[in-house]
Amino acid sequence: MTGKTAPARRTPARRRAATRRPRFAIAVTVLFFALLYLPVGVVVLFSFNARKSLTVFDGASLRWYRAFFRDDLLLDSLGMSLQVSFVAMAGSLLLGVALALGLVRNRGRLGSLAGLVMLVPLITPEIVTGVAAMLLFKGTGIPLSTTTVMLAEITFSISYVTVILRSRIAALNPETEEAAMDLGATRRQALRLVTLPALLPSILASAVLIFALVFDDFVLAYFTTGVDPQPLSVRIYSAIRFGVQPTINAVGTLMLAGSIALIALALAIPRLFGRRGGLDLLSGE
């Protein structure tokens, strides 16, 4: 067969084959998303169930939401979780941004060592961090309470902030800060008036990320919390041990909605600042 005639004869069939939908790939994708989201979907659906059953859906109602808002124990836990998330966010931002600035600017041996040590919490199994934190508090005689949860969560979150901010700071033009000093700013003014505003999108993005991570953190919270109040994740876990109440479905659905809102916010931040393209939460770029 010569090369000249072959393409002409094959073209119509080939073209159809090439544009045919890749069925297998679509099937795998659908299966993937089904396995990922079906359980979540069930929780959302049954949070609106009119009956107490967790297997039979029998008409929509807001009964379990009402039950949740009457449950003082759960509401206290929600309040505590919000409080812990907020404090952990603020604390880890303050320390994490400062650490990232220090790491980028100190390129000496000490700086690179600190940069490596900073990454350790990210790879340490959380249960180890949790047990270690608990032992530390017990050993030093600090009673477990809301404060200990906050301290543990701040420690745990610093690394995330630092990882995100470090790459962002390294990408800044060092001449910008010099320009500020050249124009009469002190070192501190240059940081406040030029560097921090340039980092604001990344700072806000990490704030949202930390808030979400801490809010639904279970392991660390479980090991470091006192008895009353307990963080929401720990409270839900204890509740489930005595049989699943549909109220938990309502709580889960509300948490899900909150998380989605936060993620949407995080994605919208770079656009609010007029940057093109999305923001990669992990690299901060």
Place this chain on the structure above:
Amino acid sequence: MPAHPAVRLDHVGKQYDRTGAFAVRDLELDITPGEFFSLLGPSGCGKTTLLRMIGGFVDPTEGSVLLDGEDVTGLPPNKRNVNTVFQSYALFDHLSLADNVAFGLKRKGVARAEIRERVGAMLDLVQLGHLADRKPATLSGGQRQRVALARALVNRPQVLLLDEPLAALDLALRRRMQVELKQIQREIGITFVFVTHDQDEALTMSDRVAVMNQGRIEQCGTPEDVYERPTSTFTASFMGTSNLVPGTYRAGAVHLDEGPALPVGPRAGLADGTRVNLSIRPEKIWLSDFEPDMAQTTGTVRETVYSGPTTTYLIDLAPGITVSVLEQNTVRSRREDRWSGGEQVDLAWKPEHCLVLD
């Protein structure tokens, strides 16, 4: 005549701790108030380090920096009455143009009404008044460059430092900005210290040029001085194209190792038998219409490069010795008049146009 130079560098040097290498070495320089002074040299010659010493971003390891007679060595940048236009412009992206320009005045605590007035006038001077509310990201390269200039000039510094401010612009824009910069400098009369590696730029704009090499000043003078009368082989080769022909000086001529002697006229203070480089600019060699006082030799045309208004001939004088000769195309205006290669030609030059460099 003011009592003090605008900038005096008194035996300054910068040695790096780690390698012990000098970026700048035992350098002395006075810059006169109101002059456009260029620091010219290849990358790594220390010109930017020198500029950063004046700005306060690099502390000299020896010597001192004086601004208008006052020793400012060791003072941070915000305590010096100089401003810098950075190579990257370093604009504040989160601020509008007006706020960028107002930054320095706000730090000084200038009254708000005066800030508005001075910022407006300065933006008008750089022809960006109509864009005052825009953010830097929306500007073109040339506009960003002008904002950086306005942001520095609005503070009325004693000295304006410019670190290759035109390097990022394309050729046509660079030419236009060269003229604009020079005009602005003349209008406001501030001393400009301009760092560049582009010798055309330095020649076009400067009142004086310092040619730098390996942390030292090779030669300092007017553009004409350093171009026409280079005192070292480095300056001659760095300032534009120059033919550098190695040989031995003897009795008013440079004798090539293999080939003819090239008459250069008697040179006082140069002993016979000294190894030298004969330096002559391509446009100073003639190929026709010789005058009686000219020195002559012959060569073989190797190649002809036509480039619009001029033609460059590469001519072999001896094995391994090629000189380039630049001729206006008014001399041989038609293509068939020009040589194409292989022809024997006569070359001539005026002895005073050759330089004999050690």
